[in-house]
Amino acid sequence: MSTATLPTYPDLFTLDPSVLEQIQDACIKQSHLSPSDKLLDVIQSNLITLSAHGLTKLDIYYNHRNMYLKFNMTDNFDAYSEEEGVDLHVKSLIESCPSRAGWSCHGNSTNEIILNGQHLRITCLVWGGAERCPIECHFDEKYHGYERGDRDWFVTNLTTKAQIWIPDLLPAQIGMFGFSQSKDLPYHLDLEKYIDIMGIKGPIEVLPTVREARWRSNGSVTYTPEYIAKNYSTVKEETHDNYQLMLTTRKEVEEETEESSGETTTTATPETSKLDPKIYLFVKFTNASWLTANLDAYQNIFDGQLHILSYHNEVNTYYQFDKGSQLRLAEGDQSDKIRSKTKGRCVII
Numbered sequence: 001m002s003t004a005t006l007p008t009y010p011d012l013f014t015l016d017p018s019v020l021e022q023i024q025d026a027c028i029k030q031s032h033l034s035p036s037d038k039l040l041d042v043i044q045s046n047l048i049t050l051s052a053h054g055l056t057k058l059d060i061y062y063n064h065r066n067m068y069l070k071f072n073m074t075d076n077f078d079a080y081s082e083e084e085g086v087d088l089h090v091k092s093l094i095e096s097c098p099s100r101a102g103w104s105c106h107g108n109s110t111n112e113i114i115l116n117g118q119h120l121r122i123t124c125l126v127w128g129g130a131e132r133c134p135i136e137c138h139f140d141e142k143y144h145g146y147e148r149g150d151r152d153w154f155v156t157n158l159t160t161k162a163q164i165w166i167p168d169l170l171p172a173q174i175g176m177f178g179f180s181q182s183k184d185l186p187y188h189l190d191l192e193k194y195i196d197i198m199g200i201k202g203p204i205e206v207l208p209t210v211r212e213a214r215w216r217s218n219g220s221v222t223y224t225p226e227y228i229a230k231n232y233s234t235v236k237e238e239t240h241d242n243y244q245l246m247l248t249t250r251k252e253v254e255e256e257t258e259e260s261s262g263e264t265t266t267t268a269t270p271e272t273s274k275l276d277p278k279i280y281l282f283v284k285f286t287n288a289s290w291l292t293a294n295l296d297a298y299q300n301i302f303d304g305q306l307h308i309l310s311y312h313n314e315v316n317t318y319y320q321f322d323k324g325s326q327l328r329l330a331e332g333d334q335s336d337k338i339r340s341k342t343k344g345r346c347v348i349i
Helices: 017-029 039-052 057-072 088-095 134-139 169-177 191-198 225-231 251-259 288-294
Strands: 105-115 118-127 151-157 163-167 209-223 232-239 243-250 272-274 279-285 298-301 304-307 318-329
Touching: 017 039, 017 134, 039 057, 039 191, 057 105, 057 118, 057 169, 057 191, 088 118, 088 151, 088 163, 118 191, 134 169, 151 191, 163 169, 163 191, 225 232, 225 243, 232 279, 279 288, 304 318
Parallel strands: 209 304
Antiparallel strands: 105 118, 118 151, 151 163, 209 318, 232 243, 243 279, 272 318, 279 318, 298 304
């Protein structure tokens, strides 16, 4: 996927030769660098190419970030494909890629966007695993696979009909180190081709985004008032025409916080963050006909948008939500594109 920023690592050109040799050997071992290539030579060649276009290595990543944002929250086009299998515009391109036999595909989706004035049709395949950067691994042991490297992007410029395959890790490798992998290796990203298809004419600015408060559903499980009273403390209650609300804190969290240092650690995806790990909302729908009419709709509840999903279809029982936030483009379509892109459809390549 894509994160708003990339970490900063040491300049490879300033490293001790013995350290550089370790990194270069790791790149060769992971098939990111051909044994006949020198790591710094590959990077220097890329920097020359970028400079000729008035670009820096980060411009490639910023463009990739913008593509990701538009793909999931597009403003002009929404050509999400309901077809089974893979979208036809990239079928031959996908078939020419290295085999992913044994990889778990979490689904694929197709959309059209306008980026840098180019009309692009894009298919994205999301995988259960991710390719890691051996250079980054030398400096940081943290697993960054789900921030970069867990998907493939197949792009057709609908004006020029030119196509390109973008392994998700490559724009990040270029952005961090100027490294696009060796030309004779299957995952190499051709910078000249990328710049041309994407219509990049100069430095890239990341598209502005905003975060909206959201109540995130914790699934289709329902809760009884007795269970809630036993495990949660009620902060606020409201009764409306079609639903009842209970804003709560979890009793175990309160006790744990008193006994600990007061710090609570949570895990969140880069694009959806949890605002308060101790706050939970319980909603009981009381009007069956209203609920049926409002499935897949949004309600503004306690200063946050709550999405009523298809499995919230029972009345007079409580569903649980926690407080989070959703990233969206500052301008453009307000609908929830990320949800529509996660429909699981697998393809074997």
